[in-house]
Amino acid sequence: MHLDWTILWxxxxxxxxxxxxxxxxxxxxxxxxxxxxxxxxxxxxxLGFRITEPFCxxxxxxxxxxxPVVQILFWYFSASYVLPAxxxxxxxxxxxxxxxxxxxxxxxxxxxVAEVVRAGLNSIPPSQFDAARALGLSFPHSLLRIxxxxxxxxxxxxxxxxxxxxxxxTSLAMAIGVTELTYQYKHIDSFQFRGVEALAAxxxxxxxxxxxxxxxxxxxxxxxxxxxxxxxxxxxxxSE
Amino acid sequence: MEFERVWTMANWERLLVGDLFNQGVIGGLLMTLLLGTSxxxxxxxxxxxxxxxxxxxxxxxxAASAVYVQAFRNVPLLILVFWAYFFPTVFGLQLxxxxxxxxxxxxxxxAYIAEIVSGGIRSVGRGHVEAARALGLSPIEVQLxxxxxxxxxxxxxxxxxxxxxxxxxTSLAFLIGLAxxxxxxxxIGARLMTAPIEVYLTLLMIYxxxxxxxxxxxxxxxxxxxxxxxxxRM
Numbered sequence: 001m002h003l004d005w006t007i008l009w010x011x012x013x014x015x016x017x018x019x020x021x022x023x024x025x026x027x028x029x030x031x032x033x034x035x036x037x038x039x040x041x042x043x044x045x046x047l048g049f050r051i052t053e054p055f056c057x058x059x060x061x062x063x064x065x066x067x068p069v070v071q072i073l074f075w076y077f078s079a080s081y082v083l084p085a086x087x088x089x090x091x092x093x094x095x096x097x098x099x100x101x102x103x104x105x106x107x108x109x110x111x112x113v114a115e116v117v118r119a120g121l122n123s124i125p126p127s128q129f130d131a132a133r134a135l136g137l138s139f140p141h142s143l144l145r146i147x148x149x150x151x152x153x154x155x156x157x158x159x160x161x162x163x164x165x166x167x168x169x170t171s172l173a174m175a176i177g178v179t180e181l182t183y184q185y186k187h188i189d190s191f192q193f194r195g196v197e198a199l200a201a202x203x204x205x206x207x208x209x210x211x212x213x214x215x216x217x218x219x220x221x222x223x224x225x226x227x228x229x230x231x232x233x234x235x236x237x238x239s240e
Numbered sequence: 241m242e243f244e245r246v247w248t249m250a251n252w253e254r255l256l257v258g259d260l261f262n263q264g265v266i267g268g269l270l271m272t273l274l275l276g277t278s279x280x281x282x283x284x285x286x287x288x289x290x291x292x293x294x295x296x297x298x299x300x301x302x303a304a305s306a307v308y309v310q311a312f313r314n315v316p317l318l319i320l321v322f323w324a325y326f327f328p329t330v331f332g333l334q335l336x337x338x339x340x341x342x343x344x345x346x347x348x349x350x351a352y353i354a355e356i357v358s359g360g361i362r363s364v365g366r367g368h369v370e371a372a373r374a375l376g377l378s379p380i381e382v383q384l385x386x387x388x389x390x391x392x393x394x395x396x397x398x399x400x401x402x403x404x405x406x407x408x409x410t411s412l413a414f415l416i417g418l419a420x421x422x423x424x425x426x427x428i429g430a431r432l433m434t435a436p437i438e439v440y441l442t443l444l445m446i447y448x449x450x451x452x453x454x455x456x457x458x459x460x461x462x463x464x465x466x467x468x469x470x471x472x473r474m
Binding site: 061062064065066067068069070071073074077078081082164168169171172174175182185189195196199202203206207210211214 | 310311313314315316317318319322323326327330404408409410411412414415422425426429436437440441443444447448451452455
């Protein structure tokens with residue numbers, strides 16, 4: 001088979017770049033929403049309200065134990081039945097594949113982030129909280145200024161794993177036709193028969209994205225741990 | 241909600257075993273479980289080898305295993321599936337869909353399991369190794385009888401998580417047209433046309449029951465006594 005790498009400097013290269021932009025947008029939105037959702041659910045679960053706990057448990061277990069791609073299909077195909085007609089028609093014009101993928105991936109990864117947040121908060125000895133309260137700090141103040149900074153240091157490595165996971169899982173959005181990197185590879189393969197070259201380029205891009213995120217996370221975690229004596233970090237909660 | 245259109249006997253049969261009884265073609269949940277368990281067994285074997293290599297004091301070997309882990313962990317599984325499916329055609333070979341998904345899933349999962357295994361081995365105290373060596377066991381005997389059994393127990397929670405992820409990841413098979421649970425569900429959804437919520441909720445439910453069952457089964461082993469009863473009778 002004849003491989004022609006120069007095609008990457010032509011139209012296929014542009015398609016891949018467009019795909020990269022969509023992948024980055026998808027990852028950024030998903031990361032933001034999953035982080036907020038996970039922060040909320042994780043903190044609520046850590047607080048241990050008896051009324052909310054069954055719902056939080058159900059959400060986390062349902063989201064974690066089902067494949068992300070099926071969740072994407074579910075949110076995408078049920079959009080026309082769940083959303084009100086005017087909103088659906090409005091969204092159909094701009095394309096709701098992107099929105100559906102973001103919602104599904106954010107819900108999926110939010111459950112993992114919630115577990116990371118909860119594990120991070122649980123790893124702080126309760127005496128820290130009690131001491132803060134005893135010193136007269138208010139409840140939100142002791143949560144934000146005393147517990148959160150310590151928990152963040154512990155929760156950072158698994159959270160960075162989660163971020164690379166999100167970048168990798170955005171490739172599943174091609175199942176509903178979001179024009180991200182993997183979709184562009186399929187497109188180039190089907191219409192220009194340059195599958196191997198495009199696949200190699202796309203693979204390299206994903207590899208670099210994930211390694212850069214992992215590297216940045218490592219730097220940040222070193223920075224947050226400057227004041228701490230080195231010891232083994234707890235095993236990471238990871239997901240796919 | 242019109243579950244009665246989705247939950248017919250014919251649809252359940254297709255979802256669970258595919259066209260096994262009509263045309264002898266395995267599909268649905270049976271295919272998913274077949275793919276999942278094969279991938280779990282193969283990737284545990286490969287991951288154990290790569291993980292032990294990772295802890296080797298021989299620099300080349302541990303570096304090679306680190307490269308393997310980083311290369312396969314940082315690429316989406318879907319991309320690996322496409323590589324496995326299309327790359328052999330460059331050499332005029334054509335793997336079956338099942339084989340290519342299995343290869344991709346095995347290589348991908350093994351990279352994670354290798355990390356778990358090397359972490360597990362490191363978690364066994366050096367004192368154990370030194371004591372066993374002092375008692376006259378050879379290095380291989382030390383690994384086999386002292387380090388790995390203890391490491392395995394420490395690895396169980398992480399391994400259980402990876403196994404659930406492996407089962408979830410089999411759902412990517414539908415993107416290259418293998419008739420797994422997701423593909424059958426999608427076909428049923430396409431034929432009914434007006435009941436996507438019911439179809440996909442049913443799919444999610446089946447996956448949930450399988451994965452939750454698997455993780456509960458593995459969690460039962462995290463009890464030290466039960467673990468010893470099952471694995472330490474030698």
